[in-house]
Amino acid sequence: MAVDATSIFVTDQEPIARSRGRARYAARLIRQNPLGFFGLAVVLLLGFVAIFGPAIAPHDPAEITTTTAVQGNPSLDHLFGTDHLGRDVFSRVLHGARISLTVGFLSVIFGTFVGTAIGIFSGYVGGSIDNFIQRVVDTAIAFPALLLLLILSAVLGPSMRTIIIAVGIAIIPGVARVTRSAVLAESTNQYVEAARALGASTLRILVFHITPNVLALSIVIMTTLLGTAILAEASLAFLGLGIPSSVTWGQDVNDARNTFPFHLWQAFFPGAAITLTVLGFNLLGDSLRDIFDPRLRGRL
Secondary structure (H helix, E strand, C coil), X not given: CCXXXXXXXXXXXXXXXXXXHHHHHHXXXXXXXXXXXXXXXXXXXXXXXXXXXXXXXXXXXXXXXXXHCCCCCCCCCCCCCEXXXXXXXXXXXXXXXXXXXXXXXXXXXXXXXXXXXXXXXXXXXXXXXXHHHHHHHHHHHXXXXXXXXXXXXXXXXXXXXXXXXXXXXXXXXHHHHHHHHHHHHHHCCHXXXXXXXXXXXXXXXXXXXXXXXXXXXXXXXXXXXXXXXXXXXXXXXXCCCCCCCCCCHHHHHHHHHCCCCCCHHHHHHHHHHHHHHHHHHHHHHHHHHHHXXXXXXXXX
C-alpha cells in the first residue's frame, strides 16, 4: 500500500498548529485584558502562598519574642517587621493566606451552588412559587449583610465552619437573583421550546438544557464573590468574631488597632494583603465576564 508523504506531514503538523493557535489566542486575551491577567497572577500567587506559605515562613507565626517586640520596623530578619509581641508579621501574613482562601472558596462554593439552584428553579417554574421565592430574596437582600454575619457568628459561635456558613448564606440571595434573570432569558429560547415539544420532563430541561447555559455566569459570579467573601472573613476577624486561635489577616489588623503605641507594619501588611487579594479576584472576575459574554466575545 502506498503511503502519501504529504498526508503524513500534514497530520504531524496538526498538533503544532493547534498549539500555536491556542498560544496566539491566549496572547490576544492577555494583550486585550491586561488587568485580568494581573488579577490571575495575583490569584495564582495567593494560591501558591496558601499551599506553601507555612513551609516557607521563616518564623513561627505564634512565637512571642520579647527581644524583638520593640523592633517593629522591617529588617533582614523580619521582612515585614514584628508586632507588639515580637511575632514575625511576614510569617503571619503567609499563614493567613491559607485561612482566607479556605473560607473564601468554601463559602462561595456553598453560597453559589445553593443560590444558583434556587434561581434556576424559581426562574423556570414561575408563577406564585417564583413570586414567593423572590419576595424572600428581596427581604434577605434588604437585610444588612454585615449584621446578618454578626448574628449568625454570635448564635453559632466563632469557628471556621460558622464563618463559612454565615458568608455562604449572605451570598445566596444575590446569586439567586442574578441566576433567575439569566434563566428567564434562557427559558424563551427555541431549544427549550423544542425540548418541551419533544416531551422532555421539567427535571431533564433544567439539568441538561438550562443549567449548562448558566454555568458560565455562575463561574463569573464565584470569581467575583471570592474577594467579597475574603473581605467578609477579615471583617468578622477584625470585629473579634473570627476563627479562634488562628492566624488571620483581619485579626492582625484588629490586634494592631488595639495596641499602644500603634504598630504601623502590623496593620499595613495584612491590610495590603486583603486589598491585593480582593483586587485580584475582582479584576479576574470582570475579565471572565467579558470573555464569556457573547456580546463582547467578538472584541477579544
